[in-house]
Amino acid sequence: MQDKIKLLKELQAIDQDLKNVRQGREALEKEQASLGSETDRIRAMVESLMSELDKLRDERRTLQLALEQEEQNIHRSEGHLPAIKTQKEYVAVLKEIDTAKKLNKDLQDRIQAKDGEIAAVTRDREEKEQELAELTAKVSDRLEEIARQLGECESQVGTQVHDRDSLFDQLPVPLRKRYQLLFERRGGLAVVEARNGTCSGCNMHLPPQLFNTLFTIQEIQSCPHCNRLLYVTALM
Numbered sequence: 001m002q003d004k005i006k007l008l009k010e011l012q013a014i015d016q017d018l019k020n021v022r023q024g025r026e027a028l029e030k031e032q033a034s035l036g037s038e039t040d041r042i043r044a045m046v047e048s049l050m051s052e053l054d055k056l057r058d059e060r061r062t063l064q065l066a067l068e069q070e071e072q073n074i075h076r077s078e079g080h081l082p083a084i085k086t087q088k089e090y091v092a093v094l095k096e097i098d099t100a101k102k103l104n105k106d107l108q109d110r111i112q113a114k115d116g117e118i119a120a121v122t123r124d125r126e127e128k129e130q131e132l133a134e135l136t137a138k139v140s141d142r143l144e145e146i147a148r149q150l151g152e153c154e155s156q157v158g159t160q161v162h163d164r165d166s167l168f169d170q171l172p173v174p175l176r177k178r179y180q181l182l183f184e185r186r187g188g189l190a191v192v193e194a195r196n197g198t199c200s201g202c203n204m205h206l207p208p209q210l211f212n213t214l215f216t217i218q219e220i221q222s223c224p225h226c227n228r229l230l231y232v233t234a235l236m
């Protein structure tokens, strides 16, 4: 029985290590995925700002063309003025020029507003590009570090699984099952010391008779409260 307890304690120590390493590995893998999605998110923002900028520039170009067209019209109308014979026709052309100038003023205002929008979006885009560049550098460092740590986890797990299996195989089959089940259901603590008449797994008092039998009986006893496998240090 002492041998079995010794085996179980060693097995449990390795299993606890493995559990920690595996939890660490999961956390690293989660971080790995979230780092990628954060850069993706900012890259998408940069791209959307760039297409918004393209759209604004197109709109500005259209306004600019309209303005140039209108200026040509004014120029042409003004060129006609000296050749006009009647007062009525003269007034009509002046009115036409006046209307075109008002339209021009409106186009110039809209171009100016568009320039303001373009400048604002350009600033946003530059900020996001900067953020993306910084994040990408940071992320690539962190990803490298994560890859290194995952590699370490992998080799650690490999060695420990081997040690663990060779211990596990030395236990009688029914005990393997009891241990395995308890380890999974009792938070990685299947084998515990009974100290001062108490189970150190659940901190409940053990019946005095049971506690006493731990020193004498050859079978491994379970805590009646949490079912964990008990040992007493006096035997070790």
Ligand SMILES: [Zn+2]
Binding pocket: 199, 200, 201, 202, 203, 204, 223, 224, 225, 226, 227, 228
């Ligand atoms: Zn207990």
